[in-house]
Amino acid sequence: MKKYNLLPKENGWFEEKITNQIDAIILGMHARIDNPELIKAQKLKIPIYSYPEYIYEQSKNKKRIVIGGSHGKTSITAMILHVLKNQNIDCDYLVGAQLDGFETMVKLSDAPLIVLEGDEYLSSPIDKRPKFHLYKPHIAVISGIAWDHINVFPTFENYVDQFRIFKNTVSEQLIYCNEDHELNKLMFEKTKCETIKYGTPAHKIINGVTSIDNCDLKIFGRHNLQNLNAAMLVCMQLGIDKKSFLNDMKSFKGASNRLELIHNEKDFSIYKDFAHSPSKLKATTLALKKQFPNRQLVACMELHTFSSLNKNFLVEYKDSMYIVDKAIIYFNAATLKQKKLKDITKAEVQNAFNRDDLVVFTNSNKLEKYLETAKTKNQNILLMSSGNFNNIDVSSLF
Numbered sequence: 001m002k003k004y005n006l007l008p009k010e011n012g013w014f015e016e017k018i019t020n021q022i023d024a025i026i027l028g029m030h031a032r033i034d035n036p037e038l039i040k041a042q043k044l045k046i047p048i049y050s051y052p053e054y055i056y057e058q059s060k061n062k063k064r065i066v067i068g069g070s071h072g073k074t075s076i077t078a079m080i081l082h083v084l085k086n087q088n089i090d091c092d093y094l095v096g097a098q099l100d101g102f103e104t105m106v107k108l109s110d111a112p113l114i115v116l117e118g119d120e121y122l123s124s125p126i127d128k129r130p131k132f133h134l135y136k137p138h139i140a141v142i143s144g145i146a147w148d149h150i151n152v153f154p155t156f157e158n159y160v161d162q163f164r165i166f167k168n169t170v171s172e173q174l175i176y177c178n179e180d181h182e183l184n185k186l187m188f189e190k191t192k193c194e195t196i197k198y199g200t201p202a203h204k205i206i207n208g209v210t211s212i213d214n215c216d217l218k219i220f221g222r223h224n225l226q227n228l229n230a231a232m233l234v235c236m237q238l239g240i241d242k243k244s245f246l247n248d249m250k251s252f253k254g255a256s257n258r259l260e261l262i263h264n265e266k267d268f269s270i271y272k273d274f275a276h277s278p279s280k281l282k283a284t285t286l287a288l289k290k291q292f293p294n295r296q297l298v299a300c301m302e303l304h305t306f307s308s309l310n311k312n313f314l315v316e317y318k319d320s321m322y323i324v325d326k327a328i329i330y331f332n333a334a335t336l337k338q339k340k341l342k343d344i345t346k347a348e349v350q351n352a353f354n355r356d357d358l359v360v361f362t363n364s365n366k367l368e369k370y371l372e373t374a375k376t377k378n379q380n381i382l383l384m385s386s387g388n389f390n391n392i393d394v395s396s397l398f
Contacts, residue, residue, distance in 0.1 A: 015040040022046055026054050027124045038125075050123035052131040055094060055106075059114045059135075062092065065234060066135045068118035068166055069143030069177075071280050072227045076141055077117045078255040079231035084115070086248040087240055091115055097255040097274075113238075120162050122152055130162045133169060139237055140170040141230045144180035146279035150313050151306040160186060167191055175233045177226055198229040208292060215246040218253050221287025259284060263398060267295075267377045270394060275384040276305050281320040288380055289323045295378045299324040300371070302385035303331035303349070309341050314352035321353060326374070329353065330361045332390055364390035372397050 001007045018025075018040040024047045031038060041048055049057065067077045074096045084091050085101060092114040094106045118132030118140070145163055153159040163186060167174055170193045178184055178197035187195065200222050203212045210220040212228070219228070232245045254260060263270035275284040285299050299321060307313045309331065321327040329349050336343060346360040361367040367389065374381065375398055383394055 013037050020044055024049055026051060029124055031125055033125045050127045052123050052134040056134050058108050062112055062114045064135055064137045065115045065139045066118040066132055066137035067141045068132045070146040070148055072143040072223055073117045074255045075227045075258050076230050077115055079252060080115050080234050082252045083235050083245055083248045099255055121149055132166050137170050138172045140174050142176045142183055144177050145182040146277060148277050148307055150310060173237055175230055196233055198233055200225050201229050213246055215250050220291045223283040268379050270381045272383045274386055276308055276386040278316045278320045285321055285323050288382055292380055295380050296325045297380050298326040298374055299382040300328035302387050302389050304385055304387035306339050309336055311342055311344055317352050318354045327355055328359045330367050330389060333362055364392055368392050
């Protein structure tokens with residue numbers, strides 16, 4: 001925003017800046033219903049769009065591809081965009097992470113095609129519809145269903161309903177992972193569009209490198225390979241053949257914070273990942289352990305989201321770190337207060353994860369010192385969070 005001179009001159013909310021000269025307001029999810037600028041806009045009857053509403057308005061005459069699911073959305077979207085760019089196919093996009101080769105995380109132009117990461121979270125404080133309900137895709141992907149966002153979807157059934165609604169908004173092809181049990185159950189129900197299923201593609205792992213059809217990849221892990229299959233099926237709908245797709249995927253390094261390698265030595269590496277839900281935690285740790293079976297895996301996860309810090313949801317993490325050699329959990333008491341949640345104890349966390357040897361930190365300085373002394377040969381350290389471990393710079397510790 002600074003580059004394009006879009007930053008405000010001062011921080012804060014100023015209702016006097018909201019006048020009848022404004023054509024429309026775009027309302028983000030982080031604003032509150034008592035926001036003075038929002039209240040002023042409502043009084044003046046200025047059109048108010050949620051972010052997904054505005055994106056749809058700008059893309060309603062384009063071919064729309066929407067990537068949904070409880071996990072893998074950003075990775076699948078990133079893979080599709082990487083290949084489209086390599087194939088010189090112009091498209092607009094909305095993606096949830098910074099990608100190599102793309103200046104911004106959103107692009108709107110005159111391109112005839114748009115690829116959208118379809119988040120199931122709510123659209124705005126005054127529009128309680130999940131974002132992906134608004135896009136009306138021609139082609140869609142659902143990667144899997146694993147309960148999340150319990151602050152707005154209090155039951156698993158309510159959460160699944162959002163994907164039921166989404167699948168019924170797809171007009172042409174719905175591509176889905178048939179290795180996901182809950183998603184498979186949903187797909188037994190009648191669907192008005194064509195359905196295409198996918199799973200984990202045949203692959204080899206040799207000397208820590210995963211390959212498909214003799215194409216060496218920079219990514220690894222079962223979920224990443226499923227993501228690749230989903231992206232390939234989307235690209236095939238756009239006229240890109242399998243050989244061209246895999247050739248382009250050889251240079252794909254992954255999206256930011258998705259099993260991202262941040263430090264590498266001969267026999268020691270550090271990875272960071274956005275994993276925060278139980279299913280993502282299990283998939284990410286399993287991916288690293290399978291890729292490097294002879295290396296010790298030290299995994300540290302930050303409880304940061306509303307769901308992960310909720311006592312009623314903690315039990316969902318049972319055995320999610322079973323594959324890890326050393327398991328560490330960090331949470332910040334200040335985050336609990338900020339989210340107005342009840343305090344949780346170290347014992348409650350250990351019981352929830354079903355690991356007596358689970359090391360639990362609530363002080364980031366102590367966690368930092370622990371990680372400094374954790375390094376050994378033949379080891380990977382994995383850091384998982386949707387936060388930042390209270391601003392620990394892990395790459396500088398080793």
